[in-house]
Amino acid sequence: MNAISAQGVNKVFNPxxxxxxxxxxxxxxxxxxxxxxxLIGPSGCGKSTLMxxxxxxxxxxxxDLTVNGMAPAAARLARQYGMVFQAATLYEWRSVIRNVELPxxxxxxxxxxxxxxxxxxxxMVELGAFAQHYPWQxxxxxxxxxSIARALAFDPAVLLMDEPFGAxxxxxxxxxxxxxxxxxxxxxxxxxxVTHSISExxxxxxxxxxxxxRPGRITEIVGNTLPHPRDFNTRNDPAYHDLVANVRDLLRDxxxxxSTRPDGAE
Amino acid sequence: xxQAEARAAATLTANLRRRLTYYSPTxxxxxxxxxxxxxxxxxxxxxxxxxxxxxxxxxxxxLQVDLWLAPGERSIxxxxxxxxxxxxxxxxxxxxxxxxxxxxxxxRWTIVSEATMPFAIAANSVPIIAFAPIMNNWxxxxxxxxxxxxxxxxxxxxxxxxxxxxxxLLDVNELxxxxxxAAKPADIMLKLRIPNALxxxxxxxxxxxxxxxxxxxxxxxxxxxxxxxxxxxxxxxxAFDFAKAWTAILMASLMGIGFYLVVLLAERRLxxxxxxxxxxx
Numbered sequence: 001m002n003a004i005s006a007q008g009v010n011k012v013f014n015p016x017x018x019x020x021x022x023x024x025x026x027x028x029x030x031x032x033x034x035x036x037x038x039l040i041g042p043s044g045c046g047k048s049t050l051m052x053x054x055x056x057x058x059x060x061x062x063x064d065l066t067v068n069g070m071a072p073a074a075a076r077l078a079r080q081y082g083m084v085f086q087a088a089t090l091y092e093w094r095s096v097i098r099n100v101e102l103p104x105x106x107x108x109x110x111x112x113x114x115x116x117x118x119x120x121x122x123x124m125v126e127l128g129a130f131a132q133h134y135p136w137q138x139x140x141x142x143x144x145x146x147s148i149a150r151a152l153a154f155d156p157a158v159l160l161m162d163e164p165f166g167a168x169x170x171x172x173x174x175x176x177x178x179x180x181x182x183x184x185x186x187x188x189x190x191x192x193x194v195t196h197s198i199s200e201x202x203x204x205x206x207x208x209x210x211x212x213x214r215p216g217r218i219t220e221i222v223g224n225t226l227p228h229p230r231d232f233n234t235r236n237d238p239a240y241h242d243l244v245a246n247v248r249d250l251l252r253d254x255x256x257x258x259s260t261r262p263d264g265a266e
Numbered sequence: 267x268x269q270a271e272a273r274a275a276a277t278l279t280a281n282l283r284r285r286l287t288y289y290s291p292t293x294x295x296x297x298x299x300x301x302x303x304x305x306x307x308x309x310x311x312x313x314x315x316x317x318x319x320x321x322x323x324x325x326x327x328x329l330q331v332d333l334w335l336a337p338g339e340r341s342i343x344x345x346x347x348x349x350x351x352x353x354x355x356x357x358x359x360x361x362x363x364x365x366x367x368x369x370x371x372x373x374r375w376t377i378v379s380e381a382t383m384p385f386a387i388a389a390n391s392v393p394i395i396a397f398a399p400i401m402n403n404w405x406x407x408x409x410x411x412x413x414x415x416x417x418x419x420x421x422x423x424x425x426x427x428x429x430x431x432x433x434x435l436l437d438v439n440e441l442x443x444x445x446x447x448a449a450k451p452a453d454i455m456l457k458l459r460i461p462n463a464l465x466x467x468x469x470x471x472x473x474x475x476x477x478x479x480x481x482x483x484x485x486x487x488x489x490x491x492x493x494x495x496x497x498x499x500x501x502x503x504x505a506f507d508f509a510k511a512w513t514a515i516l517m518a519s520l521m522g523i524g525f526y527l528v529v530l531l532a533e534r535r536l537x538x539x540x541x542x543x544x545x546x547x
Contacts, residue, residue, distance in 0.1 A: 057442050076448055083446045089439040093461040093539045102457065106447045134539050154447075 001069055003158060003190040004031040004054055009063030011049055011216075022215035023049045027063070029209065029218065033157075036184055036191045038201035039209045040247065042255055046216025047194045047209075048162055054192060055081050055160045068157055075158075079107060082151030082189075084161040088143035090135040090150075097122060097131035100150045107154055121149035124183065141172040145179070152187065159191045165200065174232075177203055181230055198251070202243045203230060210247060212254030219254045222247060318509045326509040327516060342493055343510070347517045350482050350495040353410050354525070357417020358478040362471060364418065365425030373433040373459070374451075383430060390423040395481065398488040408491045417481040421474035428470035432463025465540055468533040475529045479522040 011024040024046040031037050039047040052058040053065060056072035067075040075081065090099045100118035109117070122128045125145040127138075135143055144164060151159060165173040177200060184191055195201050201208045208222040226240060234240055300320045306312070307319045314322065334341035372379040398416050405412035436458065444454045486496020495514050502510040533540075 055446060057445060076446060079448055081446045083443060085439045085442075087437075087439060089437065089443055091440070091458070091461065093464070093537070103447045105457070106444070106449045106453050136539070 001033075002030045002066075003033040003035065003068055004029070004192070005064070005066045006030075006050075006054075007064040009050075009053065009060045009065050011046070011053060011058065012061045015061065024053070024060075025215040025217050027216075027218060029221070031190060031192070033068075033190055034188045035207065036193065036205045037207050037209060038193045038195055038205040039211060040195055040198065040201045041211030041216075041251065042213055043196070044213040044216070045211040045254075046213070047211050049216065050211075051160050051162055051192055051194050054158075055083060079103075079154060080157040082154070082156040082159045084144070084147050084151050084159070084164045086163040086166045088135070088140070088147040090143055090146055092135050094135075095131065096127065096133050096135065096138070096146050099135065099146055100153050103150060103154045109154075117153055118149075121153050122146070124152075124186070125149045125179065139172075141168055141176060144168065144176065148180070148183065152183070152189070157190060159189045161191065162194045163196065164193075166196070173197075173200070174235075178231065180204065181228075185229065198244055198247050199235070202226070202240060202247060203234060208247055210250045210254060220250050222250065315506045315508045318512055322509045323512045323516060327513045330513060342498065343513055343517060345493040346495045346498045346514065347521060349410065349491065349493050350413075350479075350486065350518070351521055353413040353485075353494070354417055354478040354482040354521075356410070357414040357481065358421055358474055358525075360414065361418030361421035361478070362425045362474050365422045365470070366429050366467060368422075369426045369429030369433060369463075373430055374455075376434070379430050379434065383427070386423050386427050386430075390427060394420045395484050398485045401485070402489055407489045410491070413482050413485045413490060413494075416485040417478045420477050420481040424477075425467070425470040425474055428466045429463055432466030433459045436462055464537055468529070468537065471529050472526060472533070475525040476522055479518060479525060483518055 006027050006029045009024060009027040010022070013019075013021040013023055027050060029050075039050060041047050049058060053060050054067060054072060056076040059072075065072055067080060070078065070080075090096075091102065094102065097115070097118050100121050101114045104114040104117060119128065119131060122131055125148055127142060127145055127149070130138065130142065130146075135146070138146065148164070165176050168176060181204060193201070193204060202224060205224055208224060209218055210220040210222060211217065212219045222243070224243060226234060226237065226243065303317075304320050307317055330341045330343040333339045334344040369379075372382055394416065397419070398412075401412040401415045405415060440458060440462075441454070444458055449457075482494075483496045483499070486494045487500055490497050492498075492501075495518050499511050499514045502508070502514065
């Protein structure tokens with residue numbers, strides 16, 4: 001059974017009005033359990049919308065969408081989603097460990113178990129020593145690691161990440177990529193990763209879903225056979241560079257197909 | 267060990283000195299203004315019923331303190347201050363409590379809070395003090411309830427408006443997070459909306475603390491029991507005893523500042539995380 005399965009999914013905002021926007025058109029996508037998949041494309045291609053449909057933050061206008069054999073709403077009620085946004089979205093009135101405990105509190109875990117689980121998650125993202133700090137005392141990269149720890153705290157089946165490292169500087173981002181791969185390796189989660197960084201998508205995922213805007217469509221799904229474990233040397237591998245070039249061409253075509261400019265501006 | 271103690275003592279004095287340097291301009295301005303006032307009155311020979319010297323006001327104030335402390339004596343000033351403070355505090359408690367409560371209830375239903383907000387904002391710009399004579403008729407001119415009513419209405423609207431804002435102006439992702447946890451509305455209220463509203467509520471309470479004293483004193487100008495600050499000021503002023511009138515103004519200011527500081531202190535205790543409090547303590 002596929003972890004995520006989309007068949008002919010469409011999403012239209014403001015249907016039957018002047019502001020009608022076809023955000024997604026005829027999306028077909030199957031994601032295996034434990035797969036790391038990236039959604040990449042220029043802004044307006046609907047990659048975040050697709051992630052929100054999977055997470056039941058939005059509902060499709062038509063088509064079939066299932067997560068572990070359930071409708072997205074049922075999967076959400078079964079608490080199968082861990083979400084990470086571009087902003088760390090930590091509650092500023094809670095200490096770091098209490099932020100990680102938040103989902104566990106909401107889900108009614110007993111206090112002792114909550115603490116232990118949250119501490120274990122913080123240790124995993126190497127922030128165990130910062131448990132009692134407040135979010136504002138942490139750097140952007142550390143805040144995002146707390147956010148990942150929080151998303152994993154209740155052991156959800158699927159991790160949905162919406163440009164989680166988009167606001168970080170290049171060095172921090174590359175380190176976070178390595179850490180995320182390590183976490184993925186340890187936990188075996190299914191990860192849907194939205195990004196606009198080609199190198200990030202190629203470095204991280206098993207498959208790269210290339211999308212194009214107006215209307216949002218999947219133009220190509222690129223398999224990624226770069227060997228695991230991946231590390232700093234992966235980015236020096238000629239195969240890595242070939243793949244980056246390949247995805248870049250695909251993105252250029254995707255944009256060019258609707259662009260009026262002959263060079264297909266990005 | 268002795269070395270560590272010596273170092274700790276040194277840090278303490280260094281901290282004290284830093285604080286003193288930090289606050290010295292403020293203190294200098296306060297002292298300067300009072301001295302200037304004193305000299306202007308002296309040099310231009312201003313009549314005491316127009317503007318008494320600070321030293322005369324202070325002398326009158328100390329006289330009242332002596333009266334207040336002496337057994338068997340009464341200080342009308344201190345009795346008045348107490349009465350006015352209770353009116354202000356009672357009104358503050360009822361008005362702010364009511365404002366927060368109504369905000370909590372209406373924000374539960376977005377439609378209701380959206381429908382009531384325009385009225386609250388309109389009511390907030392009405393000069394409520396104009397109702398003082400009516401409240402005197404309703405509750406009785408010497409009944410403290412007439413002043414409390416005015417104060418409660420004055421502080422109710424800003425508190426309610428700010429609380430509704432704090433409960434509803436949320437980051438989209440913060441809400442989506444709760445949604446992804448399949449959180450119950452009660453959890454969203456307790457763990458997200460209310461903590462998010464706290465800074466808004468406290469900024470309203472700080473404004474309300476000052477407003478409540480102003481409201482009480484001004485409401486008393488329209489008539490009230492003998493032993494209240496507003497009545498005290500009007501009576502002493504019409505009797506040309508301006509040093510007395512000014513001591514009452516001084517008391518009202520001291521209570522206003524004190525009230526504000528108490529609210530500020532409560533805010534710091536309850537919200538140690540907040541941006542405005544960072545890098546202190």
